[in-house]
Amino acid sequence: xxxxxxxxxxxxxxxxxxxxxxxxxxxxxxxxxxxxxxxxxxxxxxxxxxxxxxxxxxxxxxxxxxxxxxxxxxxxxxxxxxxxxxxxxxxxxxxxxxxxxxxxxxxxxxxxxxxxxxxxxxxxxxxxxxxxxxxxxxxxxxxxxxxxxxxxxxxxxxxxxxxxxxxxxxxxxxxxxxxxxxxxxxxxxxxxxxxxxxxxxxxxxxxxxxxxxxxxxxxxxxxxxxxxxxxxxxxxxxxxxxxxxxxxxxxxxxxxxxxxxxxxxxxxxxxxxxxxxxxxxxxxxxxxxxxxxxxxxxxxxxxxxxxxxxxxxxxxxxxxxxxxxxxxxxxxxx
Amino acid sequence: xxxxxxxxxxxxxxxxxxxxxxxxxxxxxxxxxxxxxxxxxxxxxxxxxxxxxxxxxxxxxxxxxxxxxxxxxxxxxxxxxxxxxxxxxxxxxxxxxxxxxxxxxxxxxxxxxxxxxxxxxxxxxxxxxxxxxxxxxxxxxxxxxxxxxxxxxxxxxxxxxxxxxxxxxxxxxxxxxxxxxxxxxxxxxxxxxxxxxxxxxxxxxxxxxxxxxxxxxxxxxxxxxxxxxxxxxxxxxxxxxxxxxxxxxxxxxxxxxxxxxxxxxxxxxxxxxxxxxxxxxxxxxxxxxxxxxxxxxxxxxxxxxxxxxxxxxxxxxxxxxxxxxxxxxxxxxxxxxxxxxxxxxxxxxxxxxxxxxxxxxxxxxxxxxxxxxxxxxxxxxxxxxxxxxxxxxxxxxxxxxxxxxxxxxxxxxxxxxxxxxxxxxxxxxxxxxxxxxxxxxxxxxxxxxxxxxxxxxxx
Numbered sequence: 001x002x003x004x005x006x007x008x009x010x011x012x013x014x015x016x017x018x019x020x021x022x023x024x025x026x027x028x029x030x031x032x033x034x035x036x037x038x039x040x041x042x043x044x045x046x047x048x049x050x051x052x053x054x055x056x057x058x059x060x061x062x063x064x065x066x067x068x069x070x071x072x073x074x075x076x077x078x079x080x081x082x083x084x085x086x087x088x089x090x091x092x093x094x095x096x097x098x099x100x101x102x103x104x105x106x107x108x109x110x111x112x113x114x115x116x117x118x119x120x121x122x123x124x125x126x127x128x129x130x131x132x133x134x135x136x137x138x139x140x141x142x143x144x145x146x147x148x149x150x151x152x153x154x155x156x157x158x159x160x161x162x163x164x165x166x167x168x169x170x171x172x173x174x175x176x177x178x179x180x181x182x183x184x185x186x187x188x189x190x191x192x193x194x195x196x197x198x199x200x201x202x203x204x205x206x207x208x209x210x211x212x213x214x215x216x217x218x219x220x221x222x223x224x225x226x227x228x229x230x231x232x233x234x235x236x237x238x239x240x241x242x243x244x245x246x247x248x249x250x251x252x253x254x255x256x257x258x259x260x261x262x263x264x265x266x267x268x269x270x271x272x273x274x275x276x277x278x279x280x281x282x283x284x285x286x287x288x289x290x291x292x293x294x295x296x297x298x299x300x301x302x303x304x305x306x307x308x309x310x311x312x313x314x315x316x317x318x319x320x321x322x323x324x325x326x327x328x329x330x331x332x333x334x
Numbered sequence: 335x336x337x338x339x340x341x342x343x344x345x346x347x348x349x350x351x352x353x354x355x356x357x358x359x360x361x362x363x364x365x366x367x368x369x370x371x372x373x374x375x376x377x378x379x380x381x382x383x384x385x386x387x388x389x390x391x392x393x394x395x396x397x398x399x400x401x402x403x404x405x406x407x408x409x410x411x412x413x414x415x416x417x418x419x420x421x422x423x424x425x426x427x428x429x430x431x432x433x434x435x436x437x438x439x440x441x442x443x444x445x446x447x448x449x450x451x452x453x454x455x456x457x458x459x460x461x462x463x464x465x466x467x468x469x470x471x472x473x474x475x476x477x478x479x480x481x482x483x484x485x486x487x488x489x490x491x492x493x494x495x496x497x498x499x500x501x502x503x504x505x506x507x508x509x510x511x512x513x514x515x516x517x518x519x520x521x522x523x524x525x526x527x528x529x530x531x532x533x534x535x536x537x538x539x540x541x542x543x544x545x546x547x548x549x550x551x552x553x554x555x556x557x558x559x560x561x562x563x564x565x566x567x568x569x570x571x572x573x574x575x576x577x578x579x580x581x582x583x584x585x586x587x588x589x590x591x592x593x594x595x596x597x598x599x600x601x602x603x604x605x606x607x608x609x610x611x612x613x614x615x616x617x618x619x620x621x622x623x624x625x626x627x628x629x630x631x632x633x634x635x636x637x638x639x640x641x642x643x644x645x646x647x648x649x650x651x652x653x654x655x656x657x658x659x660x661x662x663x664x665x666x667x668x669x670x671x672x673x674x675x676x677x678x679x680x681x682x683x684x685x686x687x688x689x690x691x692x693x694x695x696x697x698x699x700x701x702x703x704x705x706x707x708x709x710x711x712x713x714x715x716x717x718x719x720x721x722x723x724x725x726x727x728x729x730x731x732x733x734x735x736x737x738x739x740x741x742x743x744x745x746x747x748x749x750x751x752x753x754x755x756x757x758x759x760x761x762x763x764x765x766x767x768x769x770x771x772x773x774x775x776x777x778x779x780x781x782x783x784x785x786x787x788x789x790x791x792x793x
Contacts, residue, residue, distance in 0.1 A: 017635050113683065114681050114682075135567040136568070136637035136685070137683040139637045139683075140637065140639075140682065144681075157568075157683075157685065158567030158569075159566055221570075222560050222564050223560055223561040223564055227565060
């Protein structure tokens with residue numbers, strides 16, 4: 001089926017900004033953000049992922065759910081890890097996969113995002129997996145694609161990275177079970193992190209006991225507490241009685257905007273070392289969305305230590321993405 | 335420009351303009367005489383509110399209530415049930431010409447303006463070429479005359495090419511008809527240059543319009559730095575970007591005595607700074623765009639690119655403070671900040687969509703909606719878009735009295751309508767007000783005594 005892009009003169013917006021994620025019958029069609037999913041949908045995605053985990057363990061790792069469908073990975077921002085896990089997930093569902101890395105140079109040549117989308121019209125896609133540097137890009141694409149195309153947000157600017165957040169809560173659920181008694185601390189560059197925003201929404205939707213953020217004020221967005229988190233600037237206080245520690249990647253360019261004096265000072269204050277880890281609960285788990293900057297936000301001893309679940313996150317990522325893909329494409333006639 | 339040419343041009347300049355019939359006017363043919371009968375005549379400048387007749391001849395108002403001796407005309411309009419108000423003066427609107435005719439033209443926008451009761455539009459200098467020479471001023475004026483819609487006045491550049499380095503020839507620009515000078519949002523290289531610019535403008539009594547926003551604090555922001563932008567991951571513009579820039583200029587005003595108008599205010603803190611400066615007796619005034627009085631950060635919630643505007647839509651508290659500022663008179667002017675865009679400019683994710691809203695057609699409707707919302711009385715609301723800007727810019731319009739230019743419009747207070755973006759008259763359909771209901775609509779507009787707009791179906 002050809003992808004036809006409709007371009008209304010004036011985009012008419014739904015009254016609920018997140019309603020666009022569902023079709024007329026309330027089925028999940030796009031995954032753009034965690035907001036608006038509610039606990040039922042998140043639980044359904046996690047349960048579906050659980051059933052796919054066994055597929056991943058089999059010798060023949062394929063199920064035929066998306067046979068004959070085409071998934072296009074549309075990456076406007078470079079990424080190897082995320083793209084690879086989406087690609088693997090699609091292939092294990094027997095879909096055909098097309099990877100398009102659209103460098104920023106194409107955009108600077110004057111080609112608009114809509115032009116780019118029109119150019120892949122001919123490629124007959126059923127699903128776009130999109131990563132883009134602008135917040136809201138996934139919504140924009142979802143608003144402009146033909147009605148039969150699903151859009152999965154693989155990261156848009158600082159806004160959202162819903163599949164990463166889902167695989168994180170999946171990992172937490174496997175390790176800890178119930179969310180209500182848990183204290184979860186997210187540490188580092190919250191300001192620029194789409195991962196953190198999606199994690200906060202996911203954890204709060206699942207009724208997590210307490211979600212904390214730990215960072216200097218320069219790395220926190222304005223009124224971050226309104227996202228439903230408790231704010232700490234000190235690691236010792238922030239990590240006390242915590243069950244889950246999520247470390248965020250610190251981009252090196254943050255030094256230039258005068259957000260931090262140096263990597264050394266950041267590591268000294270917020271880098272997760274065995275000493276700081278000891279301030280959390282003894283059975284606390286350590287997570288990182290990757291790729292980790294060892295020696296900047298996390299010490300190798302912790303990243304490779306017994307409390308780290310970083311590698312489990314990666315393999316859970318495939319099952320969670322399979323779940324999201326099959327649910328978004330489910331309930332439609334062949 | 336030679337001195338002789340200068341003089342010749344100056345003779346046609348704004349000072350004389352208001353009573354001079356339009357160029358090439360043949361009495362009874364091009365410049366019309368009118369009797370507007372039985373309208374409710376509302377003049378905020380004088381406080382007039384009465385049902386009476388108004389007489390128009392030779393581009394001017396020649397009588398209110400009583401015809402001058404020997405006055406006769408066949409153009410008699412029965413306006414019973416309608417309001418006659420001064421034509422709206424929009425002190426800050428982009429028409430995009432010259433330079434960005436793919437977005438809009440003087441013709442398209444000057445005509446759209448009159449259908450919404452706007453009879454004078456002042457354009458900021460970020461055209462291409464920039465309004466920093468009299469030639470560009472004349473070009474725009476000629477285009478407007480050809481269009482035959484609203485009068486279009488230029489606001490000159492404060493610095494050459496708006497580059498913030500060397501002063502523009504402000505006196506030359508003023509003589510060519512510029513109502514003020516401004517550097518818009520473009521940075522002035524140093525406070526020293528800003529100080530000299532204000533000093534020079536003050537020497538010649540030239541009004542300087544400042545749109546306060548510190549470029550380094552605004553950086554690459556596209557939304558108000560607050561809860562909504564934090565949730566959506568949109569880079570924010572803090573309130574301090576506005577107040578820090580304003581405070582710097584206020585310090586220079588105190589020293590130079592320059593007359594400064596702060597346009598496009600967006601925050602409660604800016605209103606406070608303005609009120610304090612006015613209390614201190616500084617020669618400053620403030621303006622706000624109508625959409626800032628109705629929208630807030632909440633409206634950016636769905637990544638609607640039509641709500642991407644600079645200054646950004648801030649909190650409900652800021653919106654309410656701006657409304658209070660308008661009601662108290664600290665903010666003496668409501669303008670449109672009209673920025674028409676072609677569809678492609680907004681067909682992009684929120685941060686990458688070009689900022690600005692197409693607002694000519696909502697300036698008067700939104701201003702009158704403030705009355706419905708109980709923010710301020712009708713006369714005060716009209717004052718902010720008529721005699722307020724006229725006084726600010728030194729225009730002999732914006733009122734209804736014998737001797738003033740006949741820039742007028744008739745308004746049907748009973749006409750209910752719904753804004754449909756697809757049928758807007760402006761070339762730019764980028765509005766977040768699509769689907770809003772409004773009470774009251776302009777039916778006729780006169781510019782310098784000529785009927786330039788009559789709504790379909792009206793006599």
